[in-house]
Structures are given as structure tokens and as C-alpha cells.
Amino acid sequence: MIGRLFGNRDPESAVGRIGDAIWSELLEAYPLFDGFGQEQLQRLRRLAERFLDDKVFFGARGFEPELEHCIAVAAQAVLPVLELGYEWLEGWHEVVLYPAEFIVEGEAMDENGLVHRFRDIRAGEAWQSGRLVLSWNDVWGDGSLDGYNVVIHEIAHKLDERDGALDGTPPLHRDIDRQAWIDHFTQAFEELHRILEADAEPFIDPYAAESPAECFAVFSEAFFETPDFLSAYYGELYGVLRAFYRQDPLLRFGSERKGKDRIDGIR
Ligand SMILES: [Zn+2]
Numbered sequence: 031m032i033g034r035l036f037g038n039r040d041p042e043s044a045v046g047r048i049g050d051a052i053w054s055e056l057l058e059a060y061p062l063f064d065g066f067g068q069e070q071l072q073r074l075r076r077l078a079e080r081f082l083d084d085k086v087f088f089g090a091r092g093f094e095p096e097l098e099h100c101i102a103v104a105a106q107a108v109l110p111v112l113e114l115g116y117e118w119l120e121g122w123h124e125v126v127l128y129p130a131e132f133i134v135e136g137e138a139m140d141e142n143g144l145v146h147r148f149r150d151i152r153a154g155e156a157w158q159s160g161r162l163v164l165s166w167n168d169v170w171g172d173g174s175l176d177g178y179n180v181v182i183h184e185i186a187h188k189l190d191e192r193d194g195a196l197d198g199t200p201p202l203h204r205d206i207d208r209q210a211w212i213d214h215f216t217q218a219f220e221e222l223h224r225i226l227e228a229d230a231e232p233f234i235d236p237y238a239a240e241s242p243a244e245c246f247a248v249f250s251e252a253f254f255e256t257p258d259f260l261s262a263y264y265g266e267l268y269g270v271l272r273a274f275y276r277q278d279p280l281l282r283f284g285s286e287r288k289g290k291d292r293i294d295g296i297r
Pocket residue numbers: 183187243244247
């Protein structure tokens with residue numbers, strides 16, 4: 031299933047070598063990075079190089095990751111930790127790229143202790159303390175600012191689990207009120223459930239209703255991709271996410287984008 035190795039064990043390693051041309055192409059292709067100043071872009075590039083150094087990329091189902099694929103993943107993966115530090119991404123080493131969505135089969139226990147078999151089609155998954163698995167089709171397709179970004183989603187899970195619990199609450203900085211964080215997310219989570227139960231159109235990707243962990247991951251996607259939307263509908267949540275990521279995408283994108291790119295709400 032797993033194809034050839036790519037990454038820091040390759041003699042043509044990308045370490046420290048994101049060239050100017052490929053970097054410019056990436057910034058051109060992904061409006062996600064719009065609005066950054068030179069200093070921030072330079073830090074983003076260094077972090078992406080560190081990601082390439084630290085992780086090993088594998089291809090699955092015949093997909094052979096090229097340098098440009100790995101750089102596109104790396105740059106998006108380090109965006110959430112731009113102001114947090116690379117150490118937030120340490121402790122795991124593998125990135126597996128499928129050409130497109132992949133099927134995951136397994137067993138899961140419900141709250142009554144019953145084991146169910148499941149078969150899911152996924153664009154990405156983050157193994158606890160382990161590998162990051164992504165569909166390249168989705169990584170590439172997420173270049174537009176529609177609120178859906180599989181790399182940011184899975185990285186949010188990676189940040190979330192750093193305190194040992196994948197529960198929608200990552201280790202919080204001292205200046206963030208933990209209870210306020212939990213209250214805002216619980217409120218959004220419960221409200222989303224009420225909206226879905228009423229068959230109404232949710233304001234956010236309904237996948238957020240799956241669990242508190244998915245709620246944090248989906249809101250993180252929206253935070254970086256559609257901050258105008260998120261701050262308009264979920265102002266307090268936008269505020270706690272801004273305090274956590276120590277970034278303000280709304281400010282960065284500026285007012286010209288306001289109202290232009292609305293979240294699709296569909297995964
Ligand atoms: Zn998820």
C-alpha cells in the first residue's frame with residue numbers, strides 16, 4: 031500500500047532548499063498565505079523547511095510525492111504554528127499522501143461498549159501520536175478560501191492531542207481562560223446540533239458536530255480560511271482561536287476580502 035520513501039532520507043532532500051521559484055509559485059497558488067509581510071513569510075518558509083527536515087513523506091496507492099507536493103503540505107502544516115513555534119509539531123514523523131480520498135475500515139466502541147465496524151471515506155486523518163495521512167487531491171483542491179482545509183484540520187488534531195487528550199482543547203496558553211474556551215466551544219457545538227436536528231442550514235461545516243475534537247478542527251479551518259465569516263457569526267470563538275493561534279487572519283486578509291469568500295458548509 032505504501033509507496034516509495036520521500037523526505038529527509040532522500041539524497042535529493044528538500045532540507046533548507048525551498049527555492050525562490052517554487053516558493054513564489056506556492057504563494058501564488060494558495061491565497062491562504064495572502065497578507066503576510068516579508069518577515070512572516072520568511073519565518074513560514076523556514077518552518078516549512080524544518081517540517082520537510084523533520085518528517086518523512088510516503089506515497090500510498092501508487093502516488094509518488096514530488097518536492098512541490100511536500101512543500102505544499104509543509105507550508106500549510108506550519109501555518110497554524112507560525113506564532114507558536116515548531117515544537118508544537120514535534121513527536122511524530124510520517125506524512126502519507128494518497129492520490130485522492132481513501133477508505134478507512136476498522137472497529138470502534140460506542141458509549142455502551144458495543145463494537146461497531148466502520149468504513150469511511152476520508153480526505154485526511156491524524157493518527158494519535160503518529161502519522162498524518164492526507165489525500166493530495168484535497169490538499170491541492172483546498173487552495174481556495176472556502177473554509178475547508180484538510181491540512182489545517184489534521185494539524186489542529188495534532189495540536190489538540192498534545193496534552194494527551196483529543197478532546198477539542200489543546201494545551202492553552204496561560205493568558206487564555208480555560209473555562210471560557212470550553213464554554214464557547216460547548217455553546218457552538220450544542221447550537222450546531224440544534225440546527226442540524228431542526229434540518230436547518232448550519233453556518234459551519236456540519237462535520238463539526240461529530241465531536242468536540244472535530245469541532246475544534248473544523249473551526250480552526252474556518253479561522254484560517256474564512257475569518258470574516260467566523261468573526262461575524264462566532265465572534266467570541268474567533269477571539270479565543272485568535273488568542274490560541276496568536277494570529278489574526280481577519281486583519282491579515284484585510285477588508286477587501288470581507289464577505290467575498292463565504293464558507294460552503296459542506297464537507
Ligand atoms: Zn477530524
